[in-house]
Amino acid sequence: MNQYLALCQRIVDEGVWVENERTGKRCLTVINADLEYRVDNNEFPLITTRKSYWKAAIAELIGYIRGYDNAADFRAIGTPTWNANANLNEAWLNNPYRKGEDDMGRVYGVQGRAWAKPEGGSVDQLRKVVDNLKQGIDDRGEIISFYNPGEFHMGCLRPCMHTHNFSLLGDTLYLTSFQRSCDVPLGLNFNQIQVFVFLALMAQITGHKPGIAYHKIVNAHIYEDQLDLMVNEQLQREPFPSPQLEINPDIRTLEDLETWVTMDDFKVHGYQHHPAIQYPFSV
Ligand SMILES: Nc1nc(=O)c2c([nH]1)NC[C@@H]1CN(c3ccc(C(=O)N[C@@H](CCC(=O)O)C(=O)O)cc3)CN21
């Protein structure tokens, strides 16, 4: 929690105003942030200085794991977070590749589970990583990348957290995740949870101990209409200790994640938090 607050404070103190064309808003911006999550100690990185809707963040991750490309599927497992990008962005609404209401196009999980091969067919990046890790193999390329510039024109948004690189040291699994662009008040609250849970789940289904998750962010920003709430509300509050995450131990395989897992399979213990803050969202 302290590293999150330190990043917020750093943006406020040292950030530079950058005009963003896509949203038409200015962002207070810093470059480069390195965050670490102790999955081994089960220090769940939930924001405590406001209420965090952590189930929605996990639901988003499960949607990526399943390769969802539709905001309705995300809603069905418990998160409304893709509604706006699928249905309210003018450029995407006018895009000929959009297949109708709620379609997100070839984003995130589609690339992770079905990266199109030039000769036809597709690559299931996640399956390959799971299969290798299960056999104790780390070929130094246990990478899942959602970043496919050849298909950006076929999706509603370029992936922000774009690459997840797993590593094995003995029987301990590590994750290094890369993010090109980060909406610190809204997105990072979710992305921290997702990096933590991705490592915890992958360790559980491949039979390893979870180690540390490293989260590397390039452009970290606060939108102009979020700044007042950040400075005068959230940064005025004292954080509480980290809660713990409990994952249903019956989740044993990738197929389990693809089929029966719901948000009821995740529980958080000891979550003390300050009241909710509703930050504006930029489409
Ligand atoms: N501008 C922007 N920021 C983002 O963080 C973001 C995007 N766009 N587009 C794609 C996804 C969607 N994500 C989102 C979208 C909405 C919330 C959000 O509104 N969160 C609220 C509550 C959500 C709920 O009720 O479940 C929050 O207070 O955290 C968070 C992340 C993260 N990403």
Ligand SMILES: O=c1ccn([C@H]2C[C@H](O)[C@@H](COP(=O)(O)O)O2)c(=O)[nH]1
């Ligand atoms: O997981 C996510 C997804 C998106 N974001 C934020 C970062 C930016 O504010 C926008 C995306 O805009 P771009 O113009 O494509 O950079 O969404 C996030 O923080 N986390």
